[in-house]
Amino acid sequence: MAPSNLNAKKYVISTAFAATLALTPVVGSSVLANAGEGSSEGDITYEESNLPNINAEQSSETETPSATVNSSLIQQGDSGSGVEELQSSLQNLGYSSSNVDGIFGELTAQDVRNFQSDQGLQVDGIVGPATSEALGNPVEAAPEAPSSEEASEPEADEGELVIEEVDNSDDSSETEAPATASGANIVAAAESALGIPYQFGAYTPGDPNPSALDSSGLINYTFEQVGISVSRTHAGMWANDGVHVDSPSPGDVVFFEGTYDTAGASHSGIYIGNNQMIHASSGSGQMVVADMSIDYWQDHYLGAKSFQ
Structure with missing residues (x-):
């Protein structure tokens, strides 16, 4: 306060x-100054x-929160309708090397890992909230980047003047804003x-x-x-x-x-x-x-x- x-x-x-x-006698500032x-x-x-x-207070604010069990996880060893839906989704997206049998085995875990890798997710073979969301809204693969020669040679009609922008800034001079x-x-x-x-x-x-x-x-x-x-x-x-x-x-x-x-x-x-x-x-x-x-x-x- x-x-x-x-x-x-x-x-x-x-x-x-x-x-x-x-x-009490008054104590002047000149005495206090001594x-x-x-x-x-x-x-x-x-x-x-x-x-x-x-x-x-700072210690209590920085304590690591206790872990909670996420019952929505689907992982190797599980079975049932949830696994069947997962396998069907993977099959529809072209990530199926196993049958849709409702059993989460090693083949299904590998399919999940392949999908997670392509989507930029944590590759652990476990279907959590992030992986489930990605299965419903998968990110399409980015178009193949042009070669360095193609990127450096802009197209131009004959007789057209092409002005190429050049970045003269020094990367070393770019500094992060101080915290x-x-x-x-x-x-x-x-x-x-x-x-x-x-x-x-x-x-x-x-x-x-x-x-x-x-x-x-x-x-x-x-x-x-x-x-x-x-x-x-x-x-x-x-x-x-x-x-x-x-x-x-x-x-x-x-x-x-x-x-x-x-x-x-x-x-x-x-x-x-x-x-x-x-x-x-x-x-x-x-x-x-x-x-x-x-x-x-x-x-x-x-x-x-x-x-x-």
Whole structure:
């Protein structure tokens, strides 16, 4: 669920904070900024995070469905009127090397295999729904293709100018459209970075196993895993990449300002749902999960963008 109070940005004060405001000295943003670009405020463990729930959901969605018995199959060893109808259909289509006797033996199985091969079906000698449908609507054999010489020499009347089209495109330049990065894939890529040490300025493009990352390096590393290129800095990503969203969804990037002495976006993380993000924590010294609902992150929240 997208955080309900993120749209209010840094002007929202939690109920607990408001209740103690009169008794507690006000902490200015200049003091909060000393926490560094990746504060450890709100850092939580994997078990406390939303990741176990996400992984459980993905696991249940990818489980292989149990096999069901298809009672409509006709195969070797069967007998009866269904086999007789099959043998009659094969005979009418010219695929009969056995009698129409209602017994599905090896000869009938071979007839079925021959038919399946000509129809482009799975050649297993078993008559299932696809083979049954093809028996009722067989595909006619394609006309024989002309020879390469005939194909390359267009017919023309004497004195007629023939213009032949030539494809000058380079097949090697044709590339498949990149697969759309899903929120689940982005979260999984960010999760794979958990535990990598934090180091300011650390990020090497193309390195699948970085020894260290900084906060914007984590975002670059994550989206590189799903085939998306983003700007190197938080400010660059905030200004140039993706589209702004009112409320973040898992896989979106959440941005913060004033986390250290710099103008504009100064920190970001990968949103994983339930008011949580994966980010680079200078305080914890590694890539971790943080609870964004605490006052520190709410006070510095800038907005969210989708890079998908």
